[in-house]
Amino acid sequence: MSERDDQLRSLQEQLDALKRIKTAEDFDEGARLHAEKNAPWINGPYSHLRFEPYVFTEYPKALYRPDFQAARQAVEDARMLRGVTDNERREAIVAAEADLAKECCLVSDASEERLRKGQGWYLTIQDALDARKAAEDEIAVQAAHLAYEDRHLGELARREREAADAASEGHLVEVPIKRGPGRPKRETEVSA
Numbered sequence: 381m382s383e384r385d386d387q388l389r390s391l392q393e394q395l396d397a398l399k400r401i402k403t404a405e406d407f408d409e410g411a412r413l414h415a416e417k418n419a420p421w422i423n424g425p426y427s428h429l430r431f432e433p434y435v436f437t438e439y440p441k442a443l444y445r446p447d448f449q450a451a452r453q454a455v456e457d458a459r460m461l462r463g464v465t466d467n468e469r470r471e472a473i474v475a476a477e478a479d480l481a482k483e484c485c486l487v488s489d490a491s492e493e494r495l496r497k498g499q500g501w502y503l504t505i506q507d508a509l510d511a512r513k514a515a516e517d518e519i520a521v522q523a524a525h526l527a528y529e530d531r532h533l534g535e536l537a538r539r540e541r542e543a544a545d546a547a548s549e550g551h552l553v554e555v556p557i558k559r560g561p562g563r564p565k566r567e568t569e570v571s572a
Contacts, residue, residue, distance in 0.1 A: 439487065439488050439489055439490075439493075440486045440487065440488050441486065441487050441493060441503075442484055442485070442486055443484070443485050443486075443487055443493070443496050443497070443501035443502060443503060444483065444484055444501065444502055444503075444504065444505050444507075444508045445482075445483045445484075445500065445501060445502070445508055446502075446508040446509055446511065446512035447483050448480070448483040448484055448505055448508060449505060449509070451476070451479045451480040451482070451483045452480055454476040454479060454480070455473065455476040455477055455480050457476070458472040458473045458475070458476040459473055485501060519550070
C-alpha cells in the first residue's frame, strides 16, 4: 500500500505544481477580466490615468490692457488671410501675435500686480474694456461742458475754440491758452 500511497502523493504534488503554473488560458482570462472591468465604456476613456488633485495658486496671474480683444481678433484675422502667400500669412501672424503679447502680461506676485495695475493693466478683459469706456465717457462729458460754455463766448474766442477743435483728433476738452498782445494772464497762468 505504501507504493500506492507514494504514487498518489507524487501525483498530488504534480497536480499542485501544475495548478501553480499559469497557462495561456489563464492569462487570456485575466486579460478578459481586466478589459471587462476597465473598459472605456464602463469607467470612461481616461479611467486608467491618475492625477493629483487641483490646488489653486493665485500666481502667476494674467493682466490685460483694453486693446487685448482687438489684438486677439487681429491674430485670428491674420490666420484666415486669403489671397496671399504662405510667407506673407506667416509674417502677418507673427506681427499680430507680437501685438497680442504687448496687450497681456503675467505677474508673479502681489507687488508686481500692484505695479502693473498702476500702469494701466487690468485683472480681466472686461475690467479693461469698462475702464476704457469710463475714460471715453468722462472725455465726452468734459467736451459737453465745454460746448455748453461756448454759448457765452465772444466771436474771437469762438473762432479760437473752433480752430483748436479742428486741430484736435478727438473731443476737445480744454482750449489751449493763447495770449496775444494786450491780453492779461489768467490766474492759472500766474500760479503755474
